[in-house]
Amino acid sequence: MSRIAYVNGQYVRHADAAVHIEDRGYQFADGVYEVCEVWNNQIVDMPRHLDRLGRSLSELSIDWPMSRAAVEFVLRQVVRRNKVHNGIVYIQVTRGVSRRDHFFPPETVAPSIVVTARSSSPAAGQALAETGISVFSYPENRWPRVDIKSIALLPNCLAKQSAKEKGGKEAWYVDADGNVTEGGSTNAWIVTKEGVLVTRPAENGILRGITRAGILDLVAREGLAFEERAFSLEEAYDAREAFVTAATNIAMPVVRIDERVIGNGHPGSVATRLRELFHTATDLKVV
Incomplete structure (x- = not known):
């Protein structure tokens, strides 16, 4: 089964997933992330993870890429589409794609979001x-x-x-x-x-x-x-x-x-x- 990633509004094959070369995450590490455990078809402590994601975004003056409810939906969808019963789901948000410049881009530049998931072995x-x-x-x-x-x-x-x-x-x-x-x-x-x-x-x-x-x-x-x-x-x-x-x-x-x-x-x-x-x-x- 091919892995599936969510990239800026689209579910795509993991092998084809990509962001623009001038995404500020790539150029400046200008972004934040969260990793949630998936255990027995359940996402563990998702509210706390999203609370912390919100705080990290706020501390760096990055907007949410979508509503919190939409982020929750995408996390669940990526876990389901990858058939992850035990493993992790990863979310990354950056300040977005803009001409390389140390100053923040205009407010019209939307944040980028990537979500991936992968299985792991509880026995291991x-x-x-x-x-x-x-x-x-x-x-x-x-x-x-x-x-x-x-x-x-x-x-x-x-x-x-x-x-x-x-x-x-x-x-x-x-x-x-x-x-x-x-x-x-x-x-x-x-x-x-x-x-x-x-x-x-x-x-x-x-x-x-x-x-x-x-x-x-x-x-x-x-x-x-x-x-x-x-x-x-x-x-x-x-x-x-x-x-x-x-x-x-x-x-x-x-x-x-x-x-x-x-x-x-x-x-x-x-x-x-x-x-x-x-x-x-x-x-x-x-x-």
């Missing part, structure tokens, strides 16, 4: 979660507005590639104070030796992850000990367990950081339990 993700992943630290080198889900991800690519070349699955950014900010495409968590779950506040320095928000709801519901504060790389080395969260991997246990074994070197019970319960604390919209 679960198999990885049963062994855990390694992460490697990387000096924080991004612009300060990481709270905006911008498509300008070159620093993230460099960090993740560095981790991959060392045998890792993710990079953890470390700021000038020696504190972990977040992963290249995930939020970072630890469980202290006292059993307290810790993640960095999302006021600044990290993206306010939607999966992170779902995990926080679950933590509150289950009555787990929790602190929202910065934690150092040294504290992470000494943690009972660690994990990362994102729409693409839910809660993924971390068993090594910079070649340091975390806990007993196996996925921790807290991360494993949160992963098992995650979808019981999320907003599920049937496709």
